[in-house]
Amino acid sequence: METDFVRRLLATLPHDDRLEVPAGDDAAVLRPPGNRRTVVTVDMLTEGVDFLLGGMLAQGEPTSGFPPPATAEQVGRKAVAVSLSDLAAMAARPEAIVVAVALPRQGGRAIADEVAKGVAEMAAAYDVAIAGGDTNAWDGPLVVSVTAIGSVSPGRAWRRDTALPGDLLVLTGPLGGSLLGRHLAVTPRCREAEKIAAQFAVHAAIDMSDGLALDCTRLLTASGVGGVLDLPAIPIHPDAVRLHNLRPGDGRGPLAHALGDGEDFELLLAMPPEAAAAFVNADQNQLLAGTSMQPAVIGTVVAEPGLYGRQADETIVPLAAEGFDHAFD
């Protein structure tokens, strides 16, 4: 008999009322909440690109080996998290996931158990039903693909192509240096997005997966507008400073890390000025108990295409849309 990752993943799960037909059949049948739209996204993580598999993450600074290696459990968590982050960027409520894996034939059972543990933990933490999956064994490295299904009220999804000139660009938290370890402990802004959507006007949104400069350019280009980032206002994560100090000779300062590193999974929102002010000035603890959001206005949407940065001395410089590149020939 097949040694089935999916069966192991599902073995300990209680009945989920959202599933009219649970996982384990040819497909699962979901009961969508009344008068809601279905939101769907997929992300695939591949060994050697998105993670290096290799035991426990070192607690301190990485010494040998950078970026730090991941456990298969972390890979499972991250695979779910990055798909949920896409739902957050649509202001969609997560409802269900399906998971497909390609497992190395050697050691696959142990890896499967760890990945399943991470997937189940993240599904529980974000209250999503596990609606099925597909198990493959092969002579290649680990691949994990997660499709996330969410719901949103008709016409209420945050799109990336609807930013307007005059909008302010608001970021939900600091960026940069995620490869020091945060890239393995992704916290999708699902609950935060739902709270923000309920209280503030948002014209467009995108999540920070491949780097601020690249992801912001995607939002601006899709909307047919441009943007000016207020460079000193961009919140820089302490990890960006640490990473710069670890590799001072590479010519990339903390701001460059914040602009280009990616894997932060904060949200970038284009909001009308009054909504942006209300959001960043709101008592964050009252807005969302237990959140670590630190929203900041970091720029302005303008009519002319292109991405620019305003430096501390008020000079304007063009910014390259650089970030993580999924290149192939």
Add this chain to the structure above:
Amino acid sequence: METDFVRRLLATLPHDDRLEVPAGDDAAVLRPPGNRRTVVTVDMLTEGVDFLLGGMLAQGEPTSGFPPPATAEQVGRKAVAVSLSDLAAMAARPEAIVVAVALPRQGGRAIADEVAKGVAEMAAAYDVAIAGGDTNAWDGPLVVSVTAIGSVSPGRAWRRDTALPGDLLVLTGPLGGSLLGRHLAVTPRCREAEKIAAQFAVHAAIDMSDGLALDCTRLLTASGVGGVLDLPAIPIHPDAVRLHNLRPGDGRGPLAHALGDGEDFELLLAMPPEAAAAFVNADQNQLLAGTSMQPAVIGTVVAEPGLYGRQADETIVPLAAEGFDHAFD
């Protein structure tokens, strides 16, 4: 800029009314048809296991190289087809797909174009919206993962765990020898399933992905019942005979190929006897113009667990639940 498989996949597609927010955003937003359930399934194909990549499929008998190599376009078509087949096995109407790929860094662009072509062709043929995807480049072989989303009326999905003793087991077409090439030209029984569901009572269903003996056992086990297959009644595909003749010394006759080969993607239905008789005796051309369905009653569901075969001489033999095994250690 990222050379994006998904963008290339979507470039030529017209607007699809089912998508409130089309692919290209963080996620797509689907308008589900009124008062329908959402059905979701995922399948992943990996190079070296599910296909061998290598130019055009030889038209004649395979000489060197078995199974025959696939084009990337065929891989794209098949990846969509196997997920749609899962929807067919639920009697769900296909609505949308999302596609994640891991592309070899070398030659990835050409492969991406071919896979995209195959995916787009199959999406058009089965009238499904392409709701997004994820592009990855890596130093590994080609991986394609397709999540299919369908719809079905509440309570009307065909489950695999609801077969009843006394049901007849009905197969929609002949089996065996698919590796001679049919495994690269999968025809999911989506329209057929919808027609059957509208006209005949079906207690349980599964698609033939890993072999009749294994998939039938899955249905019977999930339903807590057993089954007796009428072995001479199992329709054997001419390819099963050809494959046997090509490899006469391997001890596997045409029936063994029909029972164990898999990748046929016919449907196995557990139906009350009167419904089964009405279905197999119906004018198939009237039931579904242009179908190649050749339904046949191949066995009976019994209360006692286990899978057995009734031979031509009426003796009963146990059947092993053998088929394609996604094994790992």
